[in-house]
Amino acid sequence: MKKIAYIFMITVFLGSCDDLVEEEVFSTITPNNFFQNERDVATAVNGVYDGIQNLNIWYRLFYTTELTGGIMKHNWNPMQQTMVYENDAGDVWNLWWRNYGAIGRANAVLSVMEASDLEESLKNRYAAEVRFIRGYVYFNLVRLFGRIPLVTNPPSSLSDVVVPDSTNTEAFESEFMKQVDRNEIYAFIIDDLEFAEASLPDAHGDNDAGRATSGAASGLLARVYLTMAGMQYDYNSGELKQGDPAMYARAVTKTDELMSAGYSLMENYADIYENDNNKEILFSIQYLESAVAGVTGEGNQIVARTGIRGAKDFTPYSWLQCSVNEVFWQDFIANNSKDDHRYWRTFLEYYVKADGDTVWHGSSNTFRRPHVRKFLTDVGPDTQAQGSTDYGADWIIMRYADVLLMNSEALNESGDTPDANTINGINQVRERAGKDPITLPISKEDLREAIWKERKWELCFEGLHYFDCQRTGRLLDEFALYPNSGRRAEATQRHYIYPIPFDAMQANPSLKQNAGW
Secondary structure, X not given: XXXXXXXXXXXXXXXXXXXXXXXXXXXXXXXXXXXXXXXXXXXXXXXXXXXXXXXHHHHXXXXXXXXXXXXXXXXXXXXXXXXXXXXXXXXXXXXXXXXXXXXXXXXXXXXXXXXXOOXXXXXXXXXXXXXXXXXXXXXXHHHHHOOEXXXXXXXXXXXXXXXXXXXXXXXXXXXXXXXXXXXXHHHHXXXXXXXXXXXXXXXXXXXXXXXXXXXXXXXXXXXXXXXXXXXXXXXXXXXXXXOOXXXXXXXXXXXXXXXXXXXXXXXXXXXXXXOOOOOOEEEEEOOOOHHHHOOOOOOEOHHHHHOOOOOOOOOOOOOOOEEEOHHHHHHHHHHHOOOXXXXXXXXXXXXXXXXXXXXXXXXXXOEOOOEEOOOOOOOOOOOOOOOOOOEOOOEEEEEHHHHHHXXXXXHHXXXXXXXXXXXXXXXXXXXXXXXXXXXXXXOHHHHHHHXXXXXXXXXXXXXXXXXXHHHHOOHHHHHHHOXXXXXXXXXXXXXXXXXXOHHHHHHOOOOOXXXXX
């Protein structure tokens, strides 16, 4: 799919019916005249993928997961680092409305596709891709905000999305306004992902590389089940409560299936990030440099946000933004040493200039501490990127190492005494890293701690840490473990969830704020 330009933008109103369009239109693309063949529907589905490709979603989610958990630092002190959420906090509001914009695209395409005359198997295949994306977006929203509106259809008229008169209490009961319980959101996510799992192919050809697959849906289902089994913040009382332990068995089933489905680890850890859509990646959001895509606007900002400003011979287009929390860096070394095969791809301690000089961290105000090395692809003086927002590094949503670690975790939590099967997943990850395997006997508690740490070392900076802290109940411990001078507020239990954005509550006064906020 990296070869396909996103040329068709789907709006939230695409699926709207005749309440919005009274005349039959022939000169403009409309829902009634567009979905005529497979090319039409594929173009529309590309527009749904484009919804999650939005840079304003991924980088704010990146900050939320890595700054909030404390393993990364930011020089500009966004609210995920300061822990102070003002009414006009743009990051919170953007995560809300832009994700709902992506859901709106998905709902619109599904509505029009269902009413089209396309062959049923074709509908199912593309509907499965759209429902995978919708499930993924709702999964992010429910983990961030808890009780949210569950919007499953496009608006049929403007009245659906215009805030009603405050006396019209019935209007606030519509799906566009009403918050629903977290469990109802999860049931909807599971339904979407199970449909995707059953309807998507195991793999795609080169021209469609990057599209969702059955394995991607299975992996996301496993992550959903682990989350549902873990700790949940009660948005009514502010308490932290245990989820449904029966979900661990479901996570075992999904990860077992994936472990016999042909996925495998890349032999070299660094190759994960240098080779798009490789055998370890279940799903990633696709990006292309302009020089490769042939059009602007398809690139990523990850190099600019994690690269070294002023390092023209290494990351020529970079901002003074994200670097590694030194305490986390030291913790990694203390637990693994620099001989860990992941070390030099995870952390950037130095770079070599074109004249051969080596520049180490701590040598300048723009290179004060180690940086995140993982995503610095296409670096050096001959980069194909033509600007700071034009890098081609894909954003990995799930890879096989995560599946292996989820399998060990789910087996450990659902069983009594760990056995060879329980430690199989984590040991595969450790073996590639050049670490000694975990041996039996080991207690359930000790293995739980080993899995937790291995997830940090293996998957750090990949958009998972905060969510892992949530479901394991370790968030406040991580705050204490990784202090950050940029914080302006003490971490409390309320940080297990984000506040419903002020702008959302202003627009829809029926929304209830999460406890503690």
